[in-house]
Amino acid sequence: MERKRTREAGCSRETMERLVSLAARLLLECGAETYRVEETVCFIARRLGARDAQVLSLPTGCLYTLVDAEGETFSRVVRVYARSTNLSTIEQVNDISRGLVDGRFDEGEALVKLEALCAVPPQPLWAGIGASVLGASGFAVLFQGGWYEALVAAVCGGLASLLSRAFGPALLPSCFHLFLSGALSAALARISALLRPEAGVSAIIVGAIMPLLPGMLITNAIRDTVSGDLLSGVARSAEALIRSAAIAAGVGVALALWRV
Amino acid sequence: MEMNLDFIAKACVSFLAAAVGAVGFALMFRLRPRALLPGALLGGAGYVLYLFGMQLSLGAVASSLLGAALVGVLGELAARRMKMPALALTTIGAIPLVPGYGLYQTMLYFVEGQNQLALATGVETLLVAGAIAVALGIAAAVSRSAGGFLHKKEKGGDNGREGGELGEAKQNG
Numbered sequence: 001m002e003r004k005r006t007r008e009a010g011c012s013r014e015t016m017e018r019l020v021s022l023a024a025r026l027l028l029e030c031g032a033e034t035y036r037v038e039e040t041v042c043f044i045a046r047r048l049g050a051r052d053a054q055v056l057s058l059p060t061g062c063l064y065t066l067v068d069a070e071g072e073t074f075s076r077v078v079r080v081y082a083r084s085t086n087l088s089t090i091e092q093v094n095d096i097s098r099g100l101v102d103g104r105f106d107e108g109e110a111l112v113k114l115e116a117l118c119a120v121p122p123q124p125l126w127a128g129i130g131a132s133v134l135g136a137s138g139f140a141v142l143f144q145g146g147w148y149e150a151l152v153a154a155v156c157g158g159l160a161s162l163l164s165r166a167f168g169p170a171l172l173p174s175c176f177h178l179f180l181s182g183a184l185s186a187a188l189a190r191i192s193a194l195l196r197p198e199a200g201v202s203a204i205i206v207g208a209i210m211p212l213l214p215g216m217l218i219t220n221a222i223r224d225t226v227s228g229d230l231l232s233g234v235a236r237s238a239e240a241l242i243r244s245a246a247i248a249a250g251v252g253v254a255l256a257l258w259r260v
Numbered sequence: 261m262e263m264n265l266d267f268i269a270k271a272c273v274s275f276l277a278a279a280v281g282a283v284g285f286a287l288m289f290r291l292r293p294r295a296l297l298p299g300a301l302l303g304g305a306g307y308v309l310y311l312f313g314m315q316l317s318l319g320a321v322a323s324s325l326l327g328a329a330l331v332g333v334l335g336e337l338a339a340r341r342m343k344m345p346a347l348a349l350t351t352i353g354a355i356p357l358v359p360g361y362g363l364y365q366t367m368l369y370f371v372e373g374q375n376q377l378a379l380a381t382g383v384e385t386l387l388v389a390g391a392i393a394v395a396l397g398i399a400a401a402v403s404r405s406a407g408g409f410l411h412k413k414e415k416g417g418d419n420g421r422e423g424g425e426l427g428e429a430k431q432n433g
Contacts (some may be wrong), residue, residue: 016364033347036347060356069386085288085289085290086289086290087286087289087292087326087347087348087351087352088290088291088292088348089290090345090347090348091274091292091345091348094345103291115291123290127287128288130287131284131285131286131287131288132284133284133298134281134283134284134287134289135281135284135285135288136284137280137284138277138278138279138280138281138282138284139277139281139356141276141277141280142274142278142307142356142359143271143276154332176302200424209298209364210281210361211284211285211330212289213361213363213364214363215358215363215389216351216355216356216358217288218359218363218386218389219354219358219389219392219393219396220387220388221389222386222389222391222392222393223396223397226393226394228389231303240363244363244366244367245362247364247367248364248366248367248368248370248371249367250372251368252372254370
């Protein structure tokens with residue numbers, strides 16, 4: 001116990017700041033829940049000897065104010081621009097912050113581990129396409145499709161995944177590729193119905209757009225709202241609405257053009 | 261009888277389809293490989309219970325609540341056993357239940373100008389999402405308070421650091 005205390009007092013402000021900011025940024029970028037980000041910041045800061053820690057986390061960033069062991073106050077803003085879902089990184093950040101709090105390793109080791117997590121390469125192209133193909137075909141069958149519907153939905157899913165790579169968030173607003181994918185899926189579903197008139201167009205479309213839909217986002221939005229993180233809840237709902245509107249608009253435009 | 265056989269066949273197909281869909285999502289969300297199989301089984305099991313609820317005409321909201329509760333409880337137990345955060349397993353398991361289709365249909369009705377249908381579908385979608393979130397949230401809260409209790413008891417000893425976690429896993433598995 002004594003050993004712990006001396007180490008806490010020895011932790012520099014820069015280390016505390018870098019650790020806390022890095023953990024918060026990684027969690028936010030990987031789509032962790034609001035409460036997890038706030039708890040992680042508080043736990044790490046307290047473990048490193050902060051007297052007080054106040055955090056406000058939003059889906060687009062995190063603000064925190066810490067009072068360190070000498071009584072000095074400092075505040076930082078961690079702004080996050082690109083968000084995706086990466087469950088394994090959330091799990092690993094969680095492990096690291098737990099290990100730090102339990103005393104399994106010290107702040108230097110934790111910092112090295114967090115920095116290693118930042119350097120993990122993005123998912124390879126084939127894996128992204130494969131995941132999308134599996135998801136799309138599975139859901140086409142779930143919505144009463146047969147093998148033909150599953151096949152067409154798989155093609156649409158693969159193309160949608162390619163599109164989202166081609167039009168990354170750097171090039172265009174993220175809802176643009178959703179619009180394009182929705183339109184493409186509806187058009188392909190219609191074309192496949194020309195080849196095989198008894199094909200279920202709606203099963204194909206729903207299966208193909210299922211991997212794009214923000215279903216998890218809206219469930220998390222409600223979870224945030226229920227647990228009292230009202231701002232995050234509203235922000236996530238808005239994002240979910242805009243994304244689903246973009247997909248539906250794409251599908252709607254393609255279907256409307258087909259009728260003309 | 262014929263009805264039952266039909267339902268069983270449908271349930272089997274849905275189980276497989278939901279499991280495949282869940283695996284697709286798990287890969288997309290970069291779940292660790294060792295959690296893939298439990299995630300897929302959870303996804304299938306939750307969806308079959310949802311189908312069963314729909315078969316008993318409980319309605320989409322109550323059926324989703326049932327399915328998500330199963331996913332939540334089994335996910336928390338499996339996560340304890342595998343010593344990983346339950347979030348990863350329950351998120352993947354609940355994916356087939358998430359009302360993405362309802363959300364899409366709502367927006368499609370809006371695009372088509374059928375505002376009344378859009379509002380009705382939208383409200384149901386929100387209720388389903390709420391039911392899933394509540395079921396998962398309750399499972400997580402119960403597991404967390406039970407885990408904390410066990411943890412404290414185990415931590416009475418001096419080397420409570422590792423012992424607490426191991427004891428917790430043993431108690432639940």
